Amino acid sequence: MLGNEIVSALIDTGSTVSLIREDVSSKIVDHSRLSKINTVLYGLGQTEVITKGSFEYDFVLEKDPYSLTWHVVPTKQLNFEAIIGTDTLGQASLNFTQEGVMFHKHEEKAYLMQISRVHPEDELDFSHMLDSQVKNDLTRITSSYKPEKTESTYGTRRIILNDDIPVYQPERRLSYAEKKRVNKHIEEWLEQGIVRPSSSKYASPIVLVKNKKTYNKKRKKAPEYQVGDLVAV
DSSP states (O other), X not given: OBTTBXXXXXXXXXXXXXXXXXHHHTTTSOGGGSOSOOOEEEOGGGOEEEOOEEEEEEEEETTEEEEEEEEEEOGGGOSSSEEEOGGGGGTEEEEEOSSOEEEEEOOOOOOOOOOOOOOXXXXXXXXXXXXXHHHHHHHHHHHTOOOOOOOOOOOOOXXXXXXXXXXXXXXXXXXXXXXXXXXXXXXXXXXXXXXXXOOOSOBOOOOOOOOHHHHHHHSOOOOOOOTTOOOOO
């Protein structure tokens, strides 16, 4: 349900954006409020469709509220009243069954783990510390610790781009030694969980920066000559 209008929509996992027919959107929002950016959509057979603009609007699906950016498509170019794309996956997960499509909205909840009790005499051992002052401070801090309830404020942020054209730069050429070093770092970061594989169309090239400290260590020291030494010029 969009506003006061009940709209029948098609779930399309092949569409990265959500679409709405122009005649349907005019009943929901004034077209003067549409963004002035026209997006080019590509379909089967390299078919191009230019949108009339877009607007953000909340809607209710199976009693759960959602918010999407709707791209307005000319009435003749869309057989369905609306198409819900994969951009809704950030707010819900989809399950396809024989009965139909089931939406499961993500719960925006966080669970805090709190320490209910501390046993410094059993779990903490400060016998290896030589500084008696530090040992006494740590013993005092751990023995006087009392867990307190905390409150958190939750908020969501969204980056709105001017268009749906991916921003990317081509890969820069690297020497064999540099590429080998990059691959080694990537493998280490994957094992440590610092990075993860991505299939995003947005990309930027790798920039290698020489470590000045390492570079200076590899430099040979200038030879020191003494009086009477023979030097070839």
